[in-house]
Each structure stands twice: as C-alpha cells, then as structure tokens.
Amino acid sequence: MSDFTPRHLSPLGAAWRSRVWIGLASLGFLFWSLTAEAHVPAHVQVIAGGAGLGILFWRGPMALSMWRAANRGEVRQARVTGSRETAFSSNGLQLRCLTWRDARGATGESRPARPDRLPQTGRTIVVYVDPSSERGWWEEDLWP
16 A cells, blocks of 8 residues: 655656656757857757757656646545556566556556556555646656
8 A cells, every 4th residue: 555645746856757857968968069169060969959859848748747746736546447568668578557547536547667566456556636637647657
C-alpha cells in the first residue's frame, strides 16, 4: 500500500522525469555555441536548436502536467485494473503500462515501465491528478 501523504515535485524533478532535460541541454549547447568562441559548424547549431525545440514542444506539456498534478492536483486512491504491452523494451524486457480506475471512476494509464515494477491487478495505488488537464499520474511516475 502506498503512503497517501502528498509530496512536492520540483520543476527540475518534472523536467528530469519527463525527459525535457534533453531538450534543455540541446538548447544550452546551442546558446553556448553562439555566445562562446566555439567554432561550431552552422549545421550542428541548427540540428541542436531544432532537436531542443522539438523535444520541448513534445515533452514540455507532459512535464507541466506532472508538475501541476504533484503540486496543485488532487490526490486519489485508485485500483489497478491491469496492464498493457507497449512497443518498447528495456534490457530485453517488454515494457508495460499500468492501467487503473480511481475513486471517482476516472481511468488512467502509467508511463511505460518494467513489468517487475508494476503492482498486481487489484492492488491500491496513489495517483495525482492534474487540475488543468485531468490527467492522472501514478506516484511512481513522479517519484522513482
């Protein structure tokens, strides 16, 4: 059973968990290459800038949703209803997404995780709900 005490998630924690830091690092490299005396070819700068902006636009909304849910969202208990297979694997293990139904009847799904990390069907978990998007986040997606 999970501890039901709400926890704080810093903006840096949300950036790390959602992989937004990759985009920030790319943009940091671009900024460094433009301001320093670093003789970086223009095509490398374009690639770094495009990759950084692309990742921020792709993962940024997820990071904001995670941060809002953890810091201003409603904390709910949910019952695990199962898991589904994803197209991703890690070290030879097929990753799965946990599925749940919370106390208000809303359903949700976790980010891909190793099957040995997921609780069994029927177990109770804690989810944090983003007040803006109503997207629920399993606490293990927010804090490892």
